[in-house]
Amino acid sequence: MADETRANVLLAVQELNYKPNAVARSLMNARTKTLAIIFPNVSDGFSGTVLSGVEDAAHAQGFSIIVCKTGGGRERTLDYLQLLAEKRVDGIIFASEVLLPEYATFIQKLRIPLVVLSGESSDPSVPTLRCDDRLAAYTAAAYLISLGHERIGMIYGGAYGTPEQNGRVRGFEEAHRDHGLALTEGQVQLMDGFAFKDGQVGGQRLLATLTDLTAVFASSDELALGVMSAAHARGLQVPDDLSVMGFDDLPLAEMCLPPLTTVRQPLYGMGRRAASLLLDHLQGIQKLGENVVFPTTIVERQSVRRR
Amino acid sequence: MADETRANVLLAVQELNYKPNAVARSLMNARTKTLAIIFPNVSDGFSGTVLSGVEDAAHAQGFSIIVCKTGGGRERTLDYLQLLAEKRVDGIIFASEVLLPEYATFIQKLRIPLVVLSGESSDPSVPTLRCDDRLAAYTAAAYLISLGHERIGMIYGGAYGTPEQNGRVRGFEEAHRDHGLALTEGQVQLMDGFAFKDGQVGGQRLLATLTDLTAVFASSDELALGVMSAAHARGLQVPDDLSVMGFDDLPLAEMCLPPLTTVRQPLYGMGRRAASLLLDHLQGIQKLGENVVFPTTIVERQSVRRR
């Protein structure tokens, strides 16, 4: 093409303010360049951090992200799945929820690439990105024990499923067993959720019943803040009277007082990875199907002290 | 149509797992049923809460939300705007950022409905949803003064623009003037951002210089937590030695210790409203163009006490 022609075209593009129509393009090549992420809740630090990673990875490849908030409800989840199917998203990240068989088959019938992030998957054929919950909890409990704690309460937020299915509860129990420590009735509290309120009531319950506790291991940071609140309400100082340990390492873990000692999950990185797994798959670079487990680390701040 | 035929069609829909193709539909009627929201950052409680409201309102009408994180950068923002233009989103919510004239004209040329949420708009023709910053800050300062505080520090996070442009700073100053209280050098600290770290360094600065301060008014909750952290580092107890007041009423305001007394912005409701403004406009129910200002309220918790 003559340079002059090209210049003229570009000029027209400018003048008419022409933008290529991505929806027409999508109709042709059956690719929308959009990924969806499904959360039960979208306003907490967990979702926010994951989303941040997902967004960065997607944006780098010119993809955009649709966020879906289900409130954990079956109805709304199915509703969303239908919508995403109609919108022809290229991939779905199912985050921090239980992937019911019903959801899995719905998505698989549509042949939409799917990845589960930090949630329970009932279907082994769906790749999962998570930390080793059992190991992480084992390590956390062993850490507290090594600091001289012998009576440690635990609060778990995912009361669905049996305790055996809860890796974090199992790891906690195994660490006790391996260190010759017995667990008594009510020492691990199973709550319905991972939120602050759950931690408050769980913490209250724990501290009211088991007055000899010197530490509490909470399976989320929000839960841990709830425990701190409950401790405060009983006139207990953290960490002097009670050590509190969290899980996740959300932004608020370093904003609170005392700053929270916690088990860090690399949530931003997990989000990035979930997106690139899907992205690579879409470009045919690699098959989907491998689970990936991320390392956790204990980050020591000031809510735990030696006994 | 015969009932039998209808049944057969429905059966085929089932068997073939047919889902209507929304992208083909969008190509036809030039409506994508998707809204975009643009944030500088997506992982904080502010964005999360707003997003939650936006999502609810949009979902109720069958719309989905694309989230865009700009990091506050001009480059990435423009990049996103181009992408959104190509994807033919039906509306854009520009949240908690400065709407540069450059952005405004880009969007207006494309005739994409636009709304600014809690950010500065340089363009009066763009509808804005916000609280009355000046009034809110005035009220907060007056509240502290009414509790007997006479030496109050302030930290503001939006150091761009002149102090006169900062409603919160102005309100703070006017309350002092109206109560016959003088402000001294360094009593209001202008920081670059509204984050925890900014609060820490601003708080440090404030407490190191002005040792007679009995209260600090921070213009965001994260900033307030930073101040609490700085106070703690100097051995000051909140609220006994120093009262701290925040702004926003994010979820973390009630999770921290002591729970934060703060100026509440109805962020969830603002998000909902921003979305329905756009949605109503798209359905021709009403014109865009009115600014809407939301009421703030002081929520008293435990980080402030009477002098």
Place this chain on the structure above:
DNA sequence: CTGAAAGCGCTTACAG
């Protein structure tokens, strides 16, 4: 009321 045709704005395969 029913059914065939045109068209939305692209991309891709094909003819010249």
Place this chain on the structure above:
DNA sequence: CTGAAAGCGCTTACAG
């Protein structure tokens, strides 16, 4: 290499 045509899956206006 260039250019016209077909087709992606819908909706809408129009003919029968």
